[in-house]
Amino acid sequence: MTRNRPDVVEALPLVEVDAPGAPPGCRRRLVETARLHWSIGDGGDPADLAQRFLAAHGVDRDDLARPGRHDPDAAVCGAALYLSAAAGAYAIGVSPGAPSPAPALPDLVVVVYHHTDRQAAPRPPTPWRLGPWRDSWTPAAHADAVGAVRAAIARGDVYQVNVVGHAAAAYTGDPLPALTRLAALPGARYGGTLHGPGWALGCASPETLIAVEHGRLVTRPIKGTRPATAAGRRDLLASAKERAEHVMIVDLERNDLARVARTGSVRVDELFAVRRWCDLWQAESTVSAAPADGLGLADLLRAVCPGGSVTGAPKHAALARIAALEPVGRGASMGALGWVGPDRLDLGLTIRTAAADGDLLHLWAGGGITWDSDPAAEVAEAAAKAAPIRALLAG
Template sequence: MRQVGPLVVRTLTTPAAVPHSCAASLRERTRLQWWIGDGGDPAQLVADFLAEHALPGPTGLLPATPARHGHLDVCGAALFVSAAAGARMIGAPTGPPSPAPAVPDLVAVVYEHHQPRTGPRTPPAPWQLGPWQPSWTPHQHAAAVDTARAAIGRGDIYQVNIVGHSSAPYAGDPLPALTRLGALPGARYAGTLTGAGWAIGCASPETLLETNGRRLITRPIKGTRPATGQGRRELLASAKERAEHIMIVDLERNDLARVARTGSVRVDELYAVRRWCDLWQAESTISADLDDGVDLADLLRAVCPGGSVTGAPKLAALTQIAALEPVGRGVSMGAFGWVGPGHVDLGLTIRTVAVDTDRVHLWAGGGITWGSDPSAEVAEAAAKAAPVRAALAGP
């Protein structure tokens, strides 16, 4: 894969994680890259690194004095945290090795303002995507669901998210294909990030964490049906999906409570149906007031890895995940977004792919409860992966 310059994370919502007025005029100043084998606490490493550049700001996570938008001022930083790095932050099992080991488990890229260059650009090399090859068969996926149901029956866990992986060979420049992911309907966190021999493309609809002044916000997604009238009615009426969703809402309330003022956690919206591509998904909004003395490292430890892609209780679910999934989660089920002066906006990396020197990697899965049907869970994972595969294949 040819080296392509790092691109700024771009979100499609308001307020945008990357200021719209700056998105076209940024360049990389410096970066931090960390792999799970490097040792140390990734939460503290990234917090210390960003603090060197006055991020999230001189007052921690509180609103900072607006950054001057001059020629060399720091605008903010793109931040990526893998699921394995999130597990390391809380002392949980990190799971099997990633199938894309060239991609770091933690990346923070600090951007500064500059005058954009003009002139002709080299056209990208023609893109060709080969056949997808799964890391496990549908039968093995279904067997993992059965094993998870058995763990739930024993009382080891209440719910767990099981994720599968597939990869495909490619030829040409992957960046245009990754950029197409951002055009998928409902891609709230649409962006790309690249390094030497690797790239990440994200089309996530899910907010892992956003700060708005002293207010912390998370929007877990749990529950999926086809985006038809019948599918919407089924999602709204499903006792199984609603129970699964509410378990994750309770887990996310508990996660925010770790860094919130006592009594400030609330559910602002419960089980709202949103559309992502050709799927309906149930989403809730949970918020809380930031407690005094909380820094970025504390915040990352509280929410990573995201509850909607781990399960409940979180540590027990991560133990099950490490035993059940045949390959690591790589760039999926982690965090990806922007850290600006006094502001953090991170999406959860579902609908996210990684590219190394010769393959594209994609993950998809779903939450397992006692009432899960193994064949239906396999089909749901395939339905979530299908729009991403189509976008990567191109017109």
């Protein structure tokens, strides 16, 4: 853990906060006052560490059923929170999988911000060059992993597993402006950045991992993808395979929320709605529940992380397959990124996410595998998800 100094807010440097979910009216009048970095090798429970660190710095989320209030004139505004997929698995006692290809990136980051009356200046532009992308596995190896999941399904070990690939490219210059551009992608509900010493990540995610909205816990799993054409939309709506895969994940999310919800309050508010992200149609559902009395942030994170749409069903068995099959860790991808304030919680799932570490830029993409999956089609789908991000990062 690191603590910024000095403690006098007026003496701290201004920052323009770009974390997803940060209050829009506050973003250019904030100073960072405290920061927690944690990695799996540090030991302890990351979910509990996050909750206790936030409470110690004025953001008490020990009871999410108790409404809070954001006061733009108060000292504390809120905090950016990032939790890696590996940390989510670790917190529930499951293997975090292969080592991350971006080891400088922590597995948990919490950054607390205070209001100030000053205004942050925009970040000056710098030269930027991105080299060719190098994939961590070949299309054939990716297809073999799809085949291995299908074999596990045939044995009855799992029903569905999300398989993710990785690519890296060398760069020169400041990566943060390039990562910031990701927020401009159409459908980037959780567009934003977070950075620290020697690392930065940028997100263009359309998917809500967990939020508290109007007193209810809300998750919006996305599962099912087609090209954003009229024919692609018809095909997605008509696909029995995509609908079955989607409903399976909705059921998983219902079960996850039921563990931390008031009895009988879980409901599916919207099922298989087709929405657009860049040049793709995607199917999204909304599942919500009333939080149980006394539900704290730590218990909620352990219930929903890693997200069901990027793991599979059953979740623990799917995570075991992921750890065995994926040669490279998920790093910044498939985790949680967003904002925790006195009045709100809004965390996106870090799909469509890139990270810079040292001299390399990293990107991850994948998809859910069922018995009906075609290996070549799954490889093509992952490439289609990565293509808009690769193009924008090249700049």
